[in-house]
Amino acid sequence: MSAVRVFEAAARHENFTVAAVELGMTQAAVSYQIKVLEERLGVPLFRRERKRVVLTDAGRRASGQVSRAFDALDAAFGAIRAEDASLLTVSTSKTFANTWFAWRLGGFQMAHPDMAVRLHTSDAMTDFASDEVDCAVRSGLGGWSDLAHDLLFEIDFTPMCSPEFLARHGGALRPEDLPDLPLISPHDPWWPVWLSEAGVAAPEGPPKPGVRLDSQAHEGYAATAGQGVALLTPFFWRNDLADGKLVRLFPQVSTRGYAYWLVYPEHRRTVPKIRQFRDWLLAEIARDIADTMARA
Incomplete structure (x- = not known):
């Protein structure tokens, strides 16, 4: 294909030097590629005349078809570039x-x-x-x-729940109350981090049974529905906090x-x-x- 590309440029200009400049090659490299292609085809594509090259009949017939083929390839890749x-x-x-x-x-x-x-x-x-x-x-x-x-x-993350859930549990909570409350995704490894930084010893043994969800998005929606306390990132839930759908229980936030x-x-x-x-x-x-x- 490299030799065919060189032939297309050389045939279009009927000049090896100009083709070399266009392709970023030396004139000798262009001449070599044309020689390789001619040997492969078994027919001459150019006549070497004094200080110039001229397409043979075979070269002229091939030139038109090769140029159209490269135009079609350029159009195909151009469409891909445009789509991308x-x-x-x-x-x-x-x-x-x-x-x-x-x-x-x-x-x-x-x-x-x-x-x-x-x-x-x-x-x-x-x-x-x-x-x-x-x-x-x-x-x-x-x-x-x-x-x-x-x-x-x-x-970062901090415990949140719905106002209705908070009201059902006395209207105010302390960090040490959390292990005894329904926690959303109690298996979350971030719970021990937040509790420890709040000065609460994490319960020993396996996490207590509770609602286990696969993403913070689902955990936040479950907390909004009053199903328990969830560890949530304030950035994601700022609108729900502002609208009163969720309540931040404590000022402390933690991060890993x-x-x-x-x-x-x-x-x-x-x-x-x-x-x-x-x-x-x-x-x-x-x-x-x-x-x-x-x-x-």
């Missing part, structure tokens, strides 16, 4: 999608009406080599050597060092649609963090 530029696929966790992202993604699409946005929700780590995903929002400790990663916000990150392949850092999405997402997150702090 017009569709942004973002993968997120269930919690991030349900508590924040799905409510805001339309704002990005409205700001970029020529770009379609597809949201893929999964708690599995994205494999950029095999998944058709442009970028992903994931939680973790960061430091991925093979990915570009931008910090969105740190994950995890955060949410925007990740994407390092070599795609400068792709326009990824850069546009990154700038929009960081600005939206910063605005909402400021709003959360103002409400605290």
